[in-house]
Amino acid sequence: MDKPLIKKYCLALSVFCFCLQALSQQHEVSQLKKWELSDYALSAMAQNDAYSAMLFYTELLKREPNNNKHLYDLALAHYKLRNYDEALGLFRRLIEANETSVMATIYLSKCLMHQEEYEEARQLLRKMRLEQRKGNANTDNRFLIDNLYNSCNYALSLQDSLANFELTMLNEGVNHKHKEFNPFLLNDSLLVYGSCVLNAIKFGDESSGPKFHFYQSQLIDNEWEGGVLASQPFYNYEQSHTGDGCFSLDKRRFYFSKAVVNSDGKQVYHLFVTILENDTWSEPIQLGSDINQEFYSTMQPTVGTCYDPDLEVLYFISDRKGGIGNTDIWYSIYNAKTKTYTKSINAGIFINTEGYEITPHYDLSTHTMYFSSDGWVGLGGVDVFAAIGETTNWQTPNNVGIGINTSYDDQDFYIANRGDNGFITSNRPSPIYLTTPTCCDNIYSWKRQLNTKRKVKGQLMQTMYQIGSLSEVSVNKTDSVIPLKKIPLNVFIKKDTLDYVFIDKIVTDELGRFEYLAPIDYQLKLVIDDPSVLDKEITLDANANSDSDVLIKTKPIKTLPREAIVLNNIYYETNKYTLTQESKSNIDSTLLRLLREYDDLSIEIISHTDNQGTSKYNLRLSQKRAGSVVKYLINKGIARHRLIAVGKGESEPIADNTNADGSDNPDGRSLNRRTEFKVHHPD
DSSP states (O other): OOSOGGGHHHHHHHTTEETTTTTTSHHHHTTSOHHHHHHHHHHHHHTTOHHHHHHHHHHHHHHOTTOHHHHHHHHHHHHHTTOHHHHHHHHHHHHHTTOOOHHHHHHHHHHHHHTTOHHHHHHHHHHHHHHHHTTOSOOTTHHHHHHHHHHHHHHHHTTTOOOSEEEEEOOTTTOOSSOEEEEEEEETTEEEEEEOOOOSOEEOOTTTSOOOEEEEEEEETTEEEEEEEOOTTSOOBTTBOEEEEEEOTTSSEEEEEEEEEOTTSOEEEEEEEEEEETTEEOOOEEOOTTTOOTTSOEEEEEEEOOSOTTEEEEEEEEOOTTOSSSBEEEEEEEETTTTEEOOOEEOOTTTOOSSBEEEEEEETTTTEEEEEESSSSOSSSOEEEEEEEETTEEOOOEEOOBTTBOSSOEEEEEEOTTSSEEEEEEOSOOSSOSSSTTSSOEEEEEEESSOOEEEEEEEOEEEEOOOSOTTTBOOOOOOOOEEOTTOEEEEEEEOTTOOOEEEEEEEOOTTSEEEEEEETTSEEEEEEOOTTBSSOEEEEOOOTTOOSOEEEOOOOEEEOOSSOEEETTOOBOTTOOOBOHHHHHHHHHTHHHHHHHOTTOOEEEEEEOOSSSOHHHHHHHHHHHHHHHHHHHHHTTOOGGGEEEEEEETSSOSSOSBOTTSOBOHHHHHHHSOEEEEEOOOO
16 A cells, blocks of 8 residues: 555545645646646645546646656556556556556556456566566565565465455445544444545645544444544544544543644644543643654554553554654553653564554454554555564564455454454445545454354452461451452463463452453463462463353462451560560461462561550660561561561550559550561552
């Protein structure tokens, strides 16, 4: 696809909204002088107004029918309009006129591929490859020629293959004669997408012309009914194109692309974000210079995960310098704790090519990036590809195959939660169009013939961990089993030799139940995200030969209470913080045993005193006593970062230090002179 895809909004719109409105109308073009036609034609192409350029070059060619330059420019204008039939005939005329332009032959090959004439295209490309290898031709287009040649071979190899996808074009409530793009679901019955509700050619300048906005469609009686402007967080602007949005992992931020005019007066696209605060979406904020660059487009966001559940990867498309091809996939990592973004990084050579990568969509459930490209081997135009991975680490992208991909431009692939259905946009021949059946992108729903996910469900119950001898440790001694309710679970997957990677976070309900749609041929691991839970991991080996639901059965999970646990029989010498030998023995049989058994557990050691002496003295003494326990555990091999010493002094008594008549209460003081521990909760 040769038009600058990074401008997919304005290029598509400029086809039907012309900067040269009066001059490009047929009845006036014939009145222009030749030099005026040439100037206006060049200006139109410079402004990506292929329709106006087509009218000017048509008139020029009428006046100079043997001018191959005009013939090439007219053919190119038709190609940019995606009028492949007309472009094919014009490029054939060029070749028949002994025009030896490499680009003319490349475009002819592309037109043939769009028409599924793969064998004829392959022969043309084969000849060009041989000429290049003999040194008889410029090698500037070697990558393009090789990729098109290999794509012809690939397409021919699939001629007898069956598609695993069933596609249905959405009705005219959603699709219009202009283009639609970026469809995604809010829920099972609400679809959001980008569109310009335009059903006729309109003339006007860019500032006053129709704009692309967010629209929504409701599923009613199995039909998507559309045409309604979407409301917040889908912000629309009268004077700017908007579209291409995605939510953050926690659904509290919404990223989208918006047209802006830079200091050179050039329209580019930048990323904006709106944030959900107190149940209200904020005014959109333009992301900073670590992501947006003034003179380049940054657009088409999608959000993924990486190794750390606290980190979010914001992927996007950009034509900025430092890339590999015309447009690349880039990313920035967002830290949910610090609310900051890293400087943008190119996603690398394992996913980007010398061509165009566009419309990325990251499927969290399979850790897979779906994107469209003309730089990988495909069927023609741009195809949809899938690559498992993250950031710069990707497996080789795979063409998702026929049905989804055609000889036309197939993009905006979206996969729904179940994994067996979704949406795509394509300019494959349509009954809804403005100029030609392949001029504009429409939305199609797709359904996979074979299921790729199954429901994994279970119920988590908890029981309190019994520490050491019950006579030595004050802890909940109940053997009752209760639900592990409202507990977050981090979901990890692994396939083949990959390490487990984080993909999602779910939460158990009031009865400890959970369910998740898991890819069939992946291993699944659930990690309970709560420091009080000791046995955190639940692993399931997926069976690729079964798509039935799976019920995970687990034993009661050992947990520790959130409140502090008193360690009995932990003594110090009077007014000192040195542990007695008896105390060390009790620590060995309780805390040390626990910390060695669960090496990811972090705890706070809390020491208290009675109220003899000054409060300042008691606070200092208790801090030193807690420190003595920590030091002892470190000497026994426990990592320092897992231990926190906290002195509370006399501030939190659990009994009276004196009796009601003012006399001393030794028993109460004894209870107050205690050492406790509790699980450390960072929050």
